[in-house]
Amino acid sequence: MSVGLPSDEVAEDYKNSLEDLTANSRYEISNLTVIARENTEHAMAISRVLENHIKNVPPDRKLPALYVLDSVVKNVGTPYTIFLGRNLFYTFMGAYSLVNQQTRRKLDEMLKTWKEPVPGSQETNPVFPHDTTRQIETALLKARTTALQLQQQNQFRAPQELTARGRPIPTPNTQWRNTPTPPQANSLYYPPPPQSYPQRSVPNGNFQSPPPFPPISQYAPPHDHPQPYHQQPYQQPPGYSQYSLPSQNLDSLKRDIADLVGKTKQEFASIPYNDTLRIRLQALLDLQNILSTQQLPPHEIQAIRDQVAQLSGNPHPPSVPPPYVATPPVPQQQPPPRSSQPQGSTPQPGDLQALLSSRNLADIIAKAQRSTPTPPATQAPRSQSQQGPTSYPPVSSGPGTDLMAMLRAKGLLPPNSNTPTNGPLGFASPPSATNTPPILPASLARPALINDVDLTSTSLKIPRPHLIFTLYEARPNQCSTCGRRFFATKEGREMKACHLDWHFRTNRRLVDSAKRGQSRSWYVDELEWIKSRDNPGDAPLTDASSAAAKATLAASLAAADPKKRHIPAPSDPALANQPCPICQEKFATVWNDEEQEFVWMDAIKLGNRVYHASCHAEIKKDGGTTPLRINTPDSVLGKRKSPSAGFSEINSIYAKAVKT
Amino acid sequence: MSLPGLELSASVETNIEPTVQDLKEGSEWRFEVAFGHQIEVKLLSGNAELFGTELAQKQPYTFTGTKAAIYTWHGCQLEVHGECQSEYIAEETPMISYANLHFALEKSREEASTTARDAPRVLIVGPENAGKTSLVKLLTAYATRSGRQPIAINLDTKEGMLSIPGTMSAAAFSSIIDVEDGWGSSPTTGPSPVPVKLPLVYFLGLANPEDKTSVYKPIMTRLALSVLNRLQDDGESRGTGCIIDTPGVISQGKGGYEIIQHIVSDFSVSVIVVLGSERLYSDMVRRFNGQRTSVGETIAVIKLDKSGGCVDRDEAYLQQVRQAQIREYFFGDAKSTLSPHTQQVDFTAVSIYRWADSSVDLTSLLPGDAVEENLAPSIFDKEEPSPQMQNAILAIVHADPSDPQETIRDASVIGFIYVAEVDEKRRKLKILAPLSGRLPNKAMIWGSWPEGVTDMVG
């Protein structure tokens, strides 16, 4: 590569080389690293190409591609760490969400090494800044917890449901614990080049001397202590240790989690509005709950253990911002703590899209976007931020910020008064015909989507990707079962919760009905149809009286449904450990956004005891043998009202209609 | 009980390696699966939609007896198990203009809400096999995805919407549309993995409305009244409007155009979309352009290209589709199996009506003042059960057997029964009803469409 080539040519070249990378070839990865080193003036273009490549390749090729990233940031360092760090959350999570368990394991290990300085180098900073990696960690913890919860729910599903839709957890095999960079013995890999970079001709004296450490060992070590690559530290078959996990281990794990919960609670108490802490605390509480209520397969326990160990070893969540974390660059006014978000970076549409399109990730983002560390200046324990803010490039603002900025720009979130969202891009001409990316930076700068489609043949022919956006990315919160999308707003989350609840109830009831058998219902009559309304929970209601109440249906559901009743989680430790006296089960602790506190769901306090509201309701209902059902759609649809009812009314409607 | 009619699905041939379809942005995968065969499709990565409804990633979708297309705006990867009758990737589609039609409608919905006017009522016309139903489905799905609640209306009695062929129906859509199975399912007594839709159904019992416009028109008018009432009553639907599917046959001119005229005025149609026919477009422009609706809007007439994915569906295939729709009414589909109920009923327990068999429409021949009560030709003949009825479908309607014939004609459908056996000696009928329990004591209509199904009950 000679100096002076235009960036896009270099990028194109790099892209082509990447496309040849189908397996985990050390040789090719080294070459790609060298090319990156020799073309640091094109680092931005190369980083973009690499990110896109990781995003677009099929899942089985994502790992080698990520090894390239890993190798480049460790062996070349800046400016690649900056360019690749910007979107690391999306790049990493996007890949993570699509690969199999085995590969995830390797990605976990890779992530671990990014929190350390490059082994053997004089550099003392970690590969990527802590806040970058921490954001990923928090998202992963959350995702893992969610997965466990899903698994928990799956236990209620019909057997056929499990085989048809469930994704069984892959059984661990011996490759399970391979290091990211595979052992030499593996025939998949080319033998490493004899020397670090000897094959490449030295172009124009641009070549820098090889680093003091061989690149090979660089992207090998996912551990805290780098191992020479030819050792195979994980060769011991995992089977033994996994299946013989003694129960005392489980107990110690529970203890560790309890400790962490305690610590996190303390921190949370001192920084009450910190979302990262809150999410972490919620996740830990969920974990605790899962561990105490169900038997997990050993490898899941191992995964939790690893995570917990990481968290314990890394006990400063964002209360202490690393030196160059961007605190909100708005010194002129004191923003309200929850709405302040760092602004000003250019969103990265492509990556965002990749992320949003992947399953379940919408949830993670929804959390992650709120987890951008935003301690109010007054509460930041160290005030480095005072000399900091102005000098820091947008690079360090988290991707969540981009999302917020974008949604704001789209008019999907209320504008942030602190920061102008109109970038210098201004109003670009509408996207032109082909292969324009679905989200255009130009459109991001607009205050709202402009729908300029007229009912004319010419207007109908102009492609408008920014409007397609409204059908996809504008609603990033997707149901992974049926694909339905929701906004990433509070309402959207509520609707989705309602929707997931509907899936859950339906799945549970499908089990029952398989035994009972079901039949086609009679059709409704005209009046019933005219008065029927769909409820937000997805099933049609035919109750005429619901028409007026539709707007407040969600609210009234919450009031009527004992499952939605909640009380503040008791702080009294004695009470906090008491199960429900009726069913002897513990209460689910969740964060309530509206009330800004942890609550016990489905709970009522009567005297000194706390009961499940639903348990209590059933007891009150005479005998309590029949399960209580509220608002199940077919309880309304299944029964038919007496056929003659309503006929006089309908006839008067039609008589009126015919006259006019 | 063992019912031969239940063999709806064949298993996926699992010994065949799955194929992976890589779709570039803006392309679609068109596929046909024969009846008795089944494929399973999974979205591996990217975004994809089927007639406007988005697919969830990694979820298996199964198709049988289908001709459809999966489109992607952003590019995607599909994994396909099983064998298609034919399949290919097309890069030229009219999707941009179809989506833009949706956005144009969205714009007028927004305008309607700010100016307190009515949201658009959209009529889709075009010849057979132009993709009218697919377009209606796409517009319905997009509106639903945009947080709206459109009312979809089917006036094509050749195929049913949320019901069997021979019917006209309407339903509000606020939840996701079934990807695997047409328009999805009407309510059952149990849960459904895809939200059910609540249809209002009317029965014509004829394939071609022009065979009996004297019956088609009043029923259609009645359906329109119900829809307009719903639009008035239901704020969600009022803000969205309706989308109307029509039979291809009325787009051939002559009497058909008169039916279109009726539809336009009954539903107060504000947008006429002509699909895949220049001639029809110019005829529609001549008839309707610049005309005003009952509420004073100017009617817009626009044309759209037909999709290259539209294939001519031969009669044998269409008959299989009809039979599958009827079976599904009684027995459900692969996702939820339904248990219909066989029972014996006395001849005296049923009141069956059949459209009066007049090859000529008598009303048009009689002088105006002769159409008086006693001289008015009867709409129906009352029929005793007879062996002819074997394998027929009867519609039970929301009208008493003693009601005037107009009332019976205009009444909406309660449900259908299938006549399995007629025992003239014992004067008993063996019937299949969707539900157990006594049959509603209501009038029943025996149409000539859909044709009987032979192997329904063993």
Ligand SMILES: [Zn+2]
């Ligand atoms: Zn869903």
Ligand SMILES: [Zn+2]
């Ligand atoms: Zn309880």
